Amino acid sequence: xxxxxxxxxxxxxGGTTPPxxxxxxxxxxxxxxxxxxxxxxxIWEVLGRISHAVFFAPFSEAVLALxxxxxxxxxxxxATTSLQSLLIGFTVAAVLGxxxxxxxxxxxxxxxxxxxxxxxxxxxxxxxxxPIIAIFxxxxxxxxxxxxxxxxxxxxxxxxxxxxxxxxxxxxxxxxSFCLSRxxxxxxxxxxxxxxxxxxxxRLGLVQGVKGMVTAxxxxxxxxxxxxxxxxxxxxxxxxxxxxxxxxxGISMLVSSGFMLLxxxxxxxxxxxxxx
Amino acid sequence: MEVTVGPEAxxxxxxxxxxxxARRSPWRSWLIRILSLSVFFVLxxxxxxxxxxxxxxxxxxxxxxxWDILINGELIRAFAVSVQELAIGxxxxxxxxxxxxxxxxxxxxxERAISPYLYIVLSVPAIAFIPLxxxxxxxxxPSRVAVVFIFSFPIIxxxxxxxxxxxxxxxxxxxxxxxxxxxxxxxxxILPGxxxxxxxxxRLGAGRAFIGMVASEILLVSVGxxxxxxxxNATFKTAYLFAAVLAVLLVAVALTQLMRVVEARLSPWx
Numbered sequence: 395x396x397x398x399x400x401x402x403x404x405x406x407x408g409g410t411t412p413p414x415x416x417x418x419x420x421x422x423x424x425x426x427x428x429x430x431x432x433x434x435x436x437i438w439e440v441l442g443r444i445s446h447a448v449f450f451a452p453f454s455e456a457v458l459a460l461x462x463x464x465x466x467x468x469x470x471x472x473a474t475t476s477l478q479s480l481l482i483g484f485t486v487a488a489v490l491g492x493x494x495x496x497x498x499x500x501x502x503x504x505x506x507x508x509x510x511x512x513x514x515x516x517x518x519x520x521x522x523x524x525p526i527i528a529i530f531x532x533x534x535x536x537x538x539x540x541x542x543x544x545x546x547x548x549x550x551x552x553x554x555x556x557x558x559x560x561x562x563x564x565x566x567x568x569x570x571s572f573c574l575s576r577x578x579x580x581x582x583x584x585x586x587x588x589x590x591x592x593x594x595x596x597r598l599g600l601v602q603g604v605k606g607m608v609t610a611x612x613x614x615x616x617x618x619x620x621x622x623x624x625x626x627x628x629x630x631x632x633x634x635x636x637x638x639x640x641x642x643x644g645i646s647m648l649v650s651s652g653f654m655l656l657x658x659x660x661x662x663x664x665x666x667x668x669x670x
Numbered sequence: 671m672e673v674t675v676g677p678e679a680x681x682x683x684x685x686x687x688x689x690x691x692a693r694r695s696p697w698r699s700w701l702i703r704i705l706s707l708s709v710f711f712v713l714x715x716x717x718x719x720x721x722x723x724x725x726x727x728x729x730x731x732x733x734x735x736x737w738d739i740l741i742n743g744e745l746i747r748a749f750a751v752s753v754q755e756l757a758i759g760x761x762x763x764x765x766x767x768x769x770x771x772x773x774x775x776x777x778x779x780x781e782r783a784i785s786p787y788l789y790i791v792l793s794v795p796a797i798a799f800i801p802l803x804x805x806x807x808x809x810x811x812p813s814r815v816a817v818v819f820i821f822s823f824p825i826i827x828x829x830x831x832x833x834x835x836x837x838x839x840x841x842x843x844x845x846x847x848x849x850x851x852x853x854x855x856x857x858x859x860i861l862p863g864x865x866x867x868x869x870x871x872x873r874l875g876a877g878r879a880f881i882g883m884v885a886s887e888i889l890l891v892s893v894g895x896x897x898x899x900x901x902x903n904a905t906f907k908t909a910y911l912f913a914a915v916l917a918v919l920l921v922a923v924a925l926t927q928l929m930r931v932v933e934a935r936l937s938p939w940x
Contacts, residue, residue, distance in 0.1 A: 426782035434787065449806055506702035511710075514919060517926040519881040521797075521888055522896075522918045525903035525911060529725060605795035612797060612889055620798070627801025635802060646794045 449632060456636035463637055468622070473641065476607055476618040479535055483542025484603040488596055491550030495595070498551070499558025499588070500580070516548040520606070524613050538610045538618070545606025546599040553595025557588030593657035600653055604646050619645075727909035736913035744898070745917055752883055752894030755811060759818025760879040764872060767823050771830025771868075781831070792824040796878075797885055804890060814886040814893075821882030822875035829871025833864035866937045873929040880922055 435453050442452025451459070463469040498505040498512075524541055531537040561584045569579045611620025619642055626635040711729050718728035727735070739745040770788075774781040799820055807813035837860050845859045887896020895918055902911035 427786045430783050430786045433783070502699065503702060506699045507706040510703050510707060514923055517877065518919045518922040519884040521881065521885050522899060522915050524888070525899055526915060529903070529906075529908065529911075601793060605797065608795045609797050609885070612800065623798060623801045627804055630805060632805060635805070639798060639802065642798045643790060643794045647790065650793045 451633035451636050455633040456640065459631075459633040460637035460640060463634065469638070469641065472617065472619045472622050472638075473645075475535075476611060476620070477645075479538035479542055479610070479618070480603055480607045482535070483539035483606065484546050484600060486539070487543045487546035487599060487603065488550055491547045491595075491599065492554050492592065495551035495554025495592075496558050496588075498555040500584075505555070512548055512551055515544075516552060520544050521609055521613070524610065528614065533614045533616060538607065538614070541610040542603045542606040545609070546603040549602050550595045550599035553598065554588070554592050557591025557595070558584055560591070561587045590657075597650070597653040597657055601646070601650050604649055608642060725906075725908055727912050731909040732912040732916065735907075735909040736916060739898075739910065739913060739917075745895075745914070748893075748895045748898045748914075749921070752887060752896070755814040755818050755886065755894075756879060756883045758811075759815040759882065760822050760876060762815070763819045763822035763826055763875055763879060766819070767826025767871070767875065768830050768868070770823075771827045771871075772834060774827070774831045775834035785831075788824055788827055791820075792828060796821045796824075796882065797889070800885065800889055809891045814883070814890060817886035817890065818879050818882040821885075822879035825878060826868075826871045826875040829867050829874070830864070833867030833871070834860060836867065837863035869933040869936050873926075873933050876929045877922075877926060880925055884918060 439453040442450050442455065460469075494504075494508065498508060520541075523544060527537055527540050527544070531540045565583050565587065566579060569583045574582070607618070608620045608623075611618035612624050613620075615621045615624045619638060622638045623635065623642070626632075626638060715728050715730070718726045718731075736745075770784065774784055774788075796817075800817055803813050803816050803820070807816055841859050841863060842855065845855050850858065883894070884896045884899075887894045888900055891897070892900045895914065898914045899911065899918070902908075902914055
């Protein structure tokens, strides 16, 4: 290990670095991510050209396939179907999850009644439940939304519960000394304090919901983006497969970072750790 | 995953949201849980009897089915197959994850090059890569191992990287004040400081590896416990289907608890 560990010695020594080095370092930091992505795309293109067409499509072909799919409407159809079930399932999960989670945080009775089920299912591979859902709810929008619901619900509930439970007891005591009603204490002290955890839970719930959406569609292989992945995979059409994969990656990243921006604006005064 | 530990009597003074609205004794929690479970099973039994489609199996039939596949060894055989890809895939995931995390923490250029991709793989549903892996690796053990690897590797790498980077710089400075060399700094200060996050990453990775294992068997090729689920699904043997799913749930919970114990053992000062 000849290189020194970043953060030790060379950097904490407080020595002077010439302004030119500082400037180029700053530039490097700003452009490193786009640069890394560009390099990755170049490698992708090169590898695609070298290797067998069946197994690996170069970046250019994937983009062309993406264009073709978008133009033919196949992609928009699939994406709309996918996002439908995502929206329905996630919304129900958020409403139910927040109410139940907050209730569990506020009341020990509610918590003890439900925590067995929630903790069990939180740790479980939910994909194992999909065959059961498919039998009892079906393979249409209802079934897929139910699966999205399952994936999202527990994360939202657990984080909402944790957010409420870890309210600073000093704040509650202070509110009590002001003779605030229990309802006021909840609205003015507990709820705002729980906001970071609640929002983190909702964001994770959305990410999990996307996972549930793709999982349900690959399993049922009828409609949606997951079905497209399954179809092009079975046809060995690597270019189209990469194209759909790009769309799925794009949606996931948009969902995850979009929500992070939103929650950052809503909770500027606190930081917290979300429970996975 | 309990947030509070120990009898509430100890924290009697401090008002928490739940204490705000009621006062409870510790025995009550278990009583409520048992009551809740009993009601759940009674409702389930009723629903099964009233179900005219005869699809919903009653709890008694599920338990009988579970016992049956346990006794005739089918469940054990299925898990024996599944555990292969889990062990290899997760093992590779730990090794690669720790290695990449460590290298990223040590070499800034590597961090800059890899971290965008790591975060992409972390936020994308790993299951979306399964059709791709099937094209590349076929339908045998290698592709199932690859699936388990892809599920577990990113979180371990990210946690290892964050853990090593996030070591308290004051501790490092203290080590330097004692004239510790780079090697000693690493082994005595940085690595122990990073262990909590590393272990958390391994725990989360284990959960994801298990999910990947089941996913690969349900979607890829029907072997192991996922294959058992698929088989009972296809033949509409709902009692056995429920039994197999229940077995998976129980193993998942046991695995999570095991990982928590291991995590607590390896970072006792937390």
